[in-house]
Amino acid sequence: MATEDAFPIQEHHSNPHKRSGYCPKTGIYRSLLHLSDGIDIPKSPNLDLAKFIFSHFPHPDRALTQIALIDSATDQQLTYAQLHRSVRSLAAGLHHGLGVGKGDVVLLLSPNSLLYPVICLAVLSVGAILTTANPLNTEGEIVKQVRDSGAKLAISAPEEVHKLKSTGIPTIVTTEKGKDDPDAISIEELLDKCEPLDIPSMGSTQSDTAALLYSSGTTGFSKGVVLTHANLISIIALLRWTVQITGSTNDVYLAFLPMFHVYGLAFFALGLFTVGTTTVLMPRFDLRAMLDAIHRHRVTNIPAVPPVILAMVKIAREGGPQLSSLRRVGCGAAPLSGDLANEFRAQFPWVELRPGYGLTESSGATTFFVSxxxxxxxxxxxxxxxxxFCAKVVDVDTGAPLPPNRQGEFLIKSPSVMKGYLKNDEATSSAIDGDGWLHTGDLCYFDDDGFIYIVDRIKELIKHNGYQVAPAELEAVLLTHPHILDAAVIPAEDEESGQIPVAYVVRASHSRMTEDQVIQFVASRVASFKRVKKVRFTETIPKSAAGKILRKQLVAQYHHTPSKL
Incomplete structure (x- = not known):
């Protein structure tokens, strides 16, 4: 394992601007971290993502026995050699048998499985463009994605095929089991019948599109994020670096994050194969199944999201399993409150918890804790x-760059920033300005040492009596109450103050907590202008697959549902 002294740390200077990486003349923050020897972001324009990944597979002798993937439900395993052969076989079937080639868009609609990474790598190997879809999406949402992306072929889990019938595009099912049409082609059949032939070079370059990922649309309709081979190569190179410097090379990872999301795609369907680790796959998150998988497979590393962190804390409070094998937990995709982070560390003091920040538009990552x-x-x-990476923090109203300890919108620039939004020039120019800065829409600040703090989404700030109230801050307070299992805060229009904070709360099963008790609990812990004014009790908080609160659903619910005490 790497030691603290071995980490590439930020240089320490007496000048606080040098410690933060901030340049007062340009208003730009620059990373003071450097990639380790042996890891770089390739510059060759003629490199594609699949070639980059395969170039870092384990040596052929080691690949014969090194386990790449384990199915947590069936214990079926794939070695790196078997994975490579499967990808080549499927790529041959897609290209020689079905005519899939450079620039064709292939939609993948499936939960996590051993086949998911095989399909992703095979699609990329033939120069095609991958677009992944959420199996929880409705038929209408799937149809919209097919049409918007221009998909030529769909690959679907048998239970999701009905959502694609109205599109009219050719569809392959993933498995033989469960398919309705006995004549339908399956991925399993292609793997069984196709030889792992060499695919002629497709001439893909780093500037070509590799993936079209559809953002979660928490504040509006989802948009197709265009990610190039260069974008994903750069983020996987950074993943290789993080594995090396955190001493995680021999870790066993657990994957319950959906691979259709950039977080799961970059980690489990693509990136971790470049460091030769083993990943245990779950089709979806289930707390008991997760705990069982950690125990049976001696899992050491879990990339997670805040709802999972919260669930682990609650199970530990109840005297759940010790999870003694666990060594590292990452957290991203949605804000993790400081209080929840502290409680997790109190319950699991032997585990390194590293929150991070990223978004689909930056290929999934922007920040990281080295230490x-x-x-x-x-x-x-x-x-x-x-x-x-470079960043700016700019005044929300004037756009002026701000120094450390001043809150403003977070702007980033890096090799991983998307090409733009598919067929949406207006949205692209709104997100990426003329100088190439991606406007994240998040309110943040840097401290004097270059550490970044995300306050909330700018569009989700509640405007109360001229003050700005961050819902995430109030949610963090609510979650410290032992009778509150989950919570979300939304704005509600108010004639006198403009907007007021309204809390949606999931009570513990035994709790008889009242609205007034919730209001008083928060009031005792925040400034007067931040106080929750109304409370609605609910059974669940709607969230995206990445764990982000879907506030627009709660806002609509608020206008149609009376108080539930």
């Missing part, structure tokens, strides 16, 4: 910029 010590000392931070 576990730094993460423990700054529980509300999401770490520092990845090597090669």
């Amino acid at each position: 576990d010590r730094d993460a423990r000392e700054r529980p509300r931070s999401v770490g520092t910029l990845f090597p090669g």
Whole structure:
């Protein structure tokens, strides 16, 4: 395992601007971290993502026995050699048998499985473009994605095929089991019948599109995020660096994050194969199944999201399993409160918890904690910029750059920033300005040492009596109450104050907590202008697959549902 002294740390200077990486002349923050020897972001324009990944597979002798993937439900395993052969066989079937080639868009609609990474890598190997869809989406949402992306072929789990029938595009099912049409082609059949032939070079370059990922649309309709081979190569190179410097090379990872999401795709369907680790796959998150998988497979590393962190804390409070094998937990995709981070560390003191920040538009990552010590000392931070990243913090109203400890919109620039939104020039120009800065829409600030703190989404700030109230801050307070299992805060229009904070709360099964008790609990812990004014009790908080609260659903629910006490 790497030691603290071996980490590439930020240089320490007496000048606070040098410690933060901030340049007062340009208003730009630059990462002070550097990639380790032996890891770089390739510059060759003629490199594609599949070739990059395969170039870092284990040596053929080791690949024969090194386990790449384990199915948590069936214990079926794939070695790296078997994975490589399967990808080549499927790529041959797609290209020679079905005519899939460079620039064709292939839609993948399936939960996590051993076949998911095989399909992703095979699609990329023939120069095609991958677009992944959420199996929980409605038929209408799937149809919209097919049409918007221009998909030529769909690959679907048998139970989801009905959502594609109205599109009229050719569809392959993933498995023989469960398919309705006995004549339908399956991925399993292609793997069984196709030889792993060499695919002629498709001439894909780093500037070509590799994936079309549809953002979660928490504040509006989802948009197709265009990610190039260069975008994903750069983020996987950074993943290789993080595995190396955190001593995670021999870790056993657990994958319950959906691979259709950029977080799961970059980690489990693509990136971790470049460091030769073993990943245990779950089709979806289930707390008991997760605990069982950790125990049976001696899992050491879990990339997670805040709802999973909360669930682990609650199970530990109840005297659940010790999870003694676990060594590292990452957290991203949605804000993790400092209080929840502290409680997780109290319950699992032997585990390194490293929150991070990223978004689909940045290929999934922007910040990272190199040192576990730094993460423990700054529980509300999401770490520092990845090597090669630049950032600005700008005034929300004027756009003026801001120095450390001043809140403003977070702007980033890096090799991983998307090409743009598919067929949406207006949205693209709104997100990426003329100088190439991606406007994240998140309110943040840097401290004097270059650590970044995400306050909330700018569009989700509640405007109360001229003040700005961050829903995430109030949610963090609510979740500290032992009778509150989950919570979300939304704005509600108010004639006198403009907007007021309204809390949606999931009570523990035994609790008889009242609205007034919730209001008083929060009031005793925040400034007067931040106080919750109304409370609605609910059974669940609607969230995206990545764990982000779907506030627009709660806002609509608020206008149609009376108080439930």
